[in-house]
Amino acid sequence: xxxxxxxxxxxxxxxxxxxxxxxxxxxxxxxxxxxxxxxxxxxxxxxxxxxxxxxxxxxxxxxxxxxxxxxxxxxxxxxxxxxxxxxxxxxxxxxxxxxxxxxxxxxxxxxxxxxxxxxxxxxxxxxxxxxxxxxxxxxxxxxxxxxxxxxxxxxxxxxxxxxxxxxxxxxxxxxxxxxxxxxxxxxxxxxxxxxxxxxxxxxxxxxxxxxxxxxxxxxxxxxxxxxx
Numbered sequence: 001x002x003x004x005x006x007x008x009x010x011x012x013x014x015x016x017x018x019x020x021x022x023x024x025x026x027x028x029x030x031x032x033x034x035x036x037x038x039x040x041x042x043x044x045x046x047x048x049x050x051x052x053x054x055x056x057x058x059x060x061x062x063x064x065x066x067x068x069x070x071x072x073x074x075x076x077x078x079x080x081x082x083x084x085x086x087x088x089x090x091x092x093x094x095x096x097x098x099x100x101x102x103x104x105x106x107x108x109x110x111x112x113x114x115x116x117x118x119x120x121x122x123x124x125x126x127x128x129x130x131x132x133x134x135x136x137x138x139x140x141x142x143x144x145x146x147x148x149x150x151x152x153x154x155x156x157x158x159x160x161x162x163x164x165x166x167x168x169x170x171x172x173x174x175x176x177x178x179x180x181x182x183x184x185x186x187x188x189x190x191x192x193x194x195x196x197x198x199x200x201x202x203x204x205x206x207x208x209x210x211x212x213x214x215x216x217x218x219x220x221x222x223x224x225x226x227x228x
Contacts, residue, residue, distance in 0.1 A: 017129060018042060018121045019054035022102050025118045025134055029149055032170050032179055040123050042132075052119070060117035061103045064133065067155055067162045068115070072148060076169075077111065077137050084161055086115070112138045123151050123167075130154065133164065145172045 018041075020026045026049055030037060038044040043052050070081035070089060083089040086106065090097060098105045103116035119132040131152040138145050150164040169180040 018052050018119065019056070020049055020052045020119045021054070021056055021060065022116055022118050023049060023053055025116045026132075029118060029132075029134065033149070033168055033181075036168065036181070040121070041125070042119070042121055042123075060131070061099050061101065061115075063155060063158075064115055064117060064152070064162070065097065065099070065104045067158070067160060068133075068152065069161050069163050072150060072164045072166045073135070073137065073146075076146065077139075086113070110140050112140070114138070120154075128153070143172075143174045146170070147172075 020043065026043075027046070030044060030049065034044040043049045064086070066085060066087050068086055069084060070086055073081065081089050086104075087097075089095070089108075090106070091108075095106055095108045098107075100116070103114065105115075106113045114134075114136040116134050116136075117131055118134055120129055121132055122128065123130050123132070131154065133150040133152050134147055135150060136145065136147040147170040148164075148166050149168045149170070150166055152162050152164045155162055166182050168182055171178050171180055
């Protein structure tokens with residue numbers, strides 16, 4: 001009877017199209033922000049997760065690697081991810097990518113980036129599905145880790161650059177962690193214009209510049225900064 005009541009509540013909340021792709025990853029975000037999940041009609045306890053769990057052969061990890069933009073974390077980490085997508089941030093002999101079932105991991109010179117697809121949902125109740133994705137950044141030096149929880153619009157085609165909307169950051173300095181909620185009432189579905197790969201600049205203390213400096217630009221052209 002309890003299970004029937006729970007199923008009914010999920011359907012009433014608009015979660016009939018919701019599916020959990022990565023159980024362990026979803027359980028982690030559920031422990032960190034259960035009230036946020038409940039407020040948006042997503043499963044917030046183990047029974048709800050079990051009902052929503054669904055196996056999928058869709059290549060989420062490959063799509064996210066090739067099409068997801070890293071722009072959501074500009075100015076928030078030591079490495080500047082200036083490429084249009086994570087795939088375009090790769091540097092020969094200085095970074096490597098390891099695919100996983102529903103995500104990928106990139107080893108850069110100064111830090112590790114782990115991206116995982118967690119669930120398919122309708123976060124803002126507009127009838128359009130989004131991907132709930134986590135992006136964990138672990139520095140090679142120091143203990144300041146950050147995990148972004150992102151909403152990624154479902155791609156319309158294989159050439160679309162996917163612009164993520166960050167809803168929260170799980171910020172950890174050593175053993176001390178806090179949840180930083182970000183204002184994200186609606187998913188940003190603005191398409192980014194695709195362009196040629198942008199050079200990635202990566203520095204480590206005591207090291208010289210590891211990439212060729214870009215061509216000199218006119219003085220009136222500044223660097224566009226983004227902050228959350």
